[in-house]
Amino acid sequence: MHRSYVNDDITVFWDSDRCFHAKKCIHGAPSVFDRNKRPWIDVNAAPNPRIWQAVSQCPSGALSCVYNHGIRIDFNESECRSIAYDGDAEIGECCYRAADDTWTIVHTGVSPAYGGKGIAKRLVFRVTEEAERRKKQLVPVCSYAAKVLAPRDSDMSN
Ligand code: SF4
Known part of the structure; x- marks a missing residue:
């Protein structure tokens, strides 16, 4: 969990x-x-x-x-992604493909100007939490998400 x-x-x-x-x-x-x-x-x-x-x-x-650096993380199920906002500006996202009972995380990205603040990890965790609450199997194809969700991670500061 x-x-x-x-x-x-x-x-x-x-x-x-x-x-x-x-x-x-x-x-x-x-x-x-x-x-x-x-x-x-x-x-x-x-x-x-x-x-x-x-x-x-x-x-x-x-x-x-x-x-948090003032960055808000929202979840939009209809768009299959979590989204990071600085005010009204979208500055990052974690996207997944939904099929049957599986969510496949395919991309995590944060604007370079916002790197090193843990925003990508917040985005991945938000999708993961939502998947777990809905009892969806999660498959992280995105290499960053796979690293975050691996049994042991190293540097998750992006
Ligand atoms: S392993 Fe970490 S999170 Fe778990 S009880 Fe110990 S200190 Fe708390």
Whole structure:
């Protein structure tokens, strides 16, 4: 399961497949990470530096975090894509092909001027979350999406 949790300034990503429940996050920010709540991560329950610090303690890579930089991520099912906006300007997208019960991610791209801000990862996570909620099988043909969704990633800062 892939989920992202967004407040005005940051996005926290969580990949349940990587989480081995070391609970470092819970100890680091118990008001934010609470297994007894749904959703179990509340990114409005502590100051951002505290959340960031707790995320950095995750030993598995299940948690990661980026600043939003004022960029909004929307999802448009009729267009089969998630879309990044800076104000009214579209600056990135993650596109998929929908067929039967499968969504195939075919492209992820962000305007070069916005690189290095984690926007592409936010776009991929948004499509992934929506697919999982609809119980669609996800096939990442796009090489970037495949890297984000691989069991272990390296540099996901695009
Ligand atoms: S610190 Fe990481 S591995 Fe441990 S419970 Fe939290 S998310 Fe899972």
